[in-house]
Amino acid sequence: ETGVTQTPRHLVMGMTNKKSLKCEQHLGHNAMYWYKQSAKKPLELMFVYNFKEQTENNSVPSRFSPECPNSSHLFLHLHTLQPEDSALYLCASSPWTSGKEGTDTQYFGPGTRLTVL
Amino acid sequence: GQNIDQPTEMTATEGAIVQINCTYQTSGFNGLFWYQQHAGEAPTFLSYNVLDGLEEKGRFSSFLSRSKGYSYLLLKELQMKDSASYLCAVRDSNYQLIWGAGTKLIIKP
Numbered sequence: 001e002t003g004v005t006q007t008p009r010h011l012v013m014g015m016t017n018k019k020s021l022k023c024e025q026h027l028g029h030n031a032m033y034w035y036k037q038s039a040k041k042p043l044e045l046m047f048v049y050n051f052k053e054q055t056e057n058n059s060v061p062s063r064f065s066p067e068c069p070n071s072s073h074l075f076l077h078l079h080t081l082q083p084e085d086s087a088l089y090l091c092a093s094s095p096w097t098s099g100k101e102g103t104d105t106q107y108f109g110p111g112t113r114l115t116v117l
Numbered sequence: 118g119q120n121i122d123q124p125t126e127m128t129a130t131e132g133a134i135v136q137i138n139c140t141y142q143t144s145g146f147n148g149l150f151w152y153q154q155h156a157g158e159a160p161t162f163l164s165y166n167v168l169d170g171l172e173e174k175g176r177f178s179s180f181l182s183r184s185k186g187y188s189y190l191l192l193k194e195l196q197m198k199d200s201a202s203y204l205c206a207v208r209d210s211n212y213q214l215i216w217g218a219g220t221k222l223i224i225k226p
Contacts, residue, residue: 004159040125040218040219041218042121042215042216042217042218042219043160043204043206043214043216045213045214056213090159090160104208104212105150105162105165106162106214107162108152108159108160108161109159110157110158110159111157111158111159113157
């Protein structure tokens with residue numbers, strides 16, 4: 001399998017459920033990202049991991065809990081979500097840059113379409 | 118605040134040329150990206166500009182003017198498969214990507 005994969009592709013959950021989203025990258029990258037994409041809105045960066053260490057947490061509610069056990073895998077644990085959390089959740093990876101080298105192009109997975117009832 | 122503006126939706130005819138504009142106001146500038154996203158699919162990288170001028174890649178070209186805070190994506194010889202959303206993103210002084218809301222391009226026969 002190549003590129004960035006995400007499972008499940010679709011998820012429907014109630015507000016009291018606990019579920020997890022999984023992302024795996026096969027590109028040898030060191031950085032991984034979680035984004036939220038809502039209709040007609042810009043991508044919202046949620047979390048960034050570099051070499052398994054979290055480097056960004058953009059004021060995301062605690063009902064979203066990320067986990068990065070290694071540079072190839074990233075999880076997003078969901079608990080007590082709200083209907084407004086319904087969106088497309090995208091995972092991306094990139095070669096980590098000091099910020100001054102290369103294009104640091106991010107490669108995206110196909111996303112998980114989440115619906116919270 | 119930081120802001121990326123691009124049209125919400127555009128319509129063009131198969132075989133024609135279309136230009137999608139992107140203007141930005143960011144804290145610093147370290148490159149501009151264009152991505153293509155088909156409905157229900159992953160955004161895919163199209164182009165990267167960091168210096169002023171035009172970068173050409175087959176039917177797609179991207180232009181940047183840093184002094185004007187302006188970029189455009191030019192698509193030539195449009196094909197039906199070009200129907201997608203086109204996302205503009207700017208990397209700011211902290212090397213964070215600031216994203217536009219995307220332009221939905223509709224191609225008609």
